[in-house]
Amino acid sequence: MKIPFEKAKFLVSALNESEWPVVKSPRGELLPEIALVGRSNVGKSSLINHLLQDKKVAKTSSIPGKTQRMNFFLVDERLLLIDLPGFGFAKAPEKAVQEWSEAIDRYFTSRSTLKCILLLIDSRRGPSEDDLKISEWSKSRGIPLLVILTKTDKLSTHEIQMALKNSESHFKDSIPFSIHDKDSRRKLVAIIQKRLDPCLS
Ligand SMILES: Nc1nc2c(ncn2[C@@H]2O[C@H](COP(=O)(O)OP(=O)(O)OP(=O)(O)O)[C@@H](O)[C@H]2O)c(=O)[nH]1
Ligand SMILES: [Mg+2]
Numbered sequence: 001m002k003i004p005f006e007k008a009k010f011l012v013s014a015l016n017e018s019e020w021p022v023v024k025s026p027r028g029e030l031l032p033e034i035a036l037v038g039r040s041n042v043g044k045s046s047l048i049n050h051l052l053q054d055k056k057v058a059k060t061s062s063i064p065g066k067t068q069r070m071n072f073f074l075v076d077e078r079l080l081l082i083d084l085p086g087f088g089f090a091k092a093p094e095k096a097v098q099e100w101s102e103a104i105d106r107y108f109t110s111r112s113t114l115k116c117i118l119l120l121i122d123s124r125r126g127p128s129e130d131d132l133k134i135s136e137w138s139k140s141r142g143i144p145l146l147v148i149l150t151k152t153d154k155l156s157t158h159e160i161q162m163a164l165k166n167s168e169s170h171f172k173d174s175i176p177f178s179i180h181d182k183d184s185r186r187k188l189v190a191i192i193q194k195r196l197d198p199c200l201s
Contacts, residue, residue: 002193003076008052011072011080015103017110021072023080032199033080033113034192037134038120040086043150043179047120048073048083050179051188058083068096070107080113108137115199116144116192119171123149123163127170135171144199146191147171153178 011021023031036044045058058071071083084107085100108114117138121127127135138145147167152160160176167174175191177184 003079005051005053005075005189005192007076008054008057008081009074010057011074013069013071015069015099017103017106020070020107020111021080023074025078030113031074031078031080032115033082033111034116034118035082035084035107035114036118036120037084038086038150039122039125039128039130042086042120042122043177044086044120045071045083046179047118047148047150047177047188048081050185052081053185068100070103082107114143116146118146118148120148120150120177121167123152123155123160123176126163126166132170144195145171145173146195147174148177148188149174150177152176153180 011023012019014020025031036048038044041062045060048058049055049060052073052075057073068085070085073081073083075081084104117134119131119134119138121131135145135147149160149163149167152163155163164174164176173191173195175187177188
């Protein structure tokens with residue numbers, strides 16, 4: 001089922017399991033989900049807006065910690081996309097950070113419709129301990145993970161190649177991405193369709 005990423009609708013901003021949406025296809029099957037994860041400020045919400053061609057569907061900010069809840073989007077009536085709060089954001093009140101991390105842990109351990117993970121890593125920084133942990137976890141659960149190296153507009157072509165090489169020493173699949181590169185969206189949709197589509201059927 002090749003998803004064109006043409007039509008998107010914001011569903012709900014949630015934290016606790018009771019708030020997570022249950023969305024079914026006309027045939028009564030639960031819709032599959034793709035979760036976006038990564039360090040705070042890496043560009044998760046911006047990628048969603050770029051992918052869904054709607055500048056405002058997800059809220060972005062230059063200040064880290066903008067996304068403080070799990071935001072669920074319905075895409076083409078066939079798939080849910082989830083923008084998770086960024087990890088590694090220490091400036092929020094301790095209680096809030098604890099609440100997010102507990103909710104995210106619960107999400108990863110209990111959400112049966114989670115079929116794919118897009119792990120975003122800043123192309124200038126490389127993977128953090130948390131990024132490596134997510135990757136190990138996805139391997140152990142057999143959930144496909146695609147690494148997206150963001151903000152490549154800030155790097156030269158040579159630096160992008162180096163960042164890709166470094167990423168490939170840790171992860172199976174990595175692609176460069178920038179919201180300022182007109183071709184990034186087409187390439188991202190193509191790779192999601194090719195690599196992840198079989199898991200979403
Ligand atoms: N130059 C450049 N800036 C980007 C790109 N993607 C995102 N940004 C900027 O990076 C900042 C953070 O982007 P967000 O999309 O809000 O990041 P986030 O990962 O959702 O952050 P949290 O919600 O805090 O977890 C914003 O100022 C964006 O405009 C990119 O490809 N290139
Ligand atoms: Mg965000």
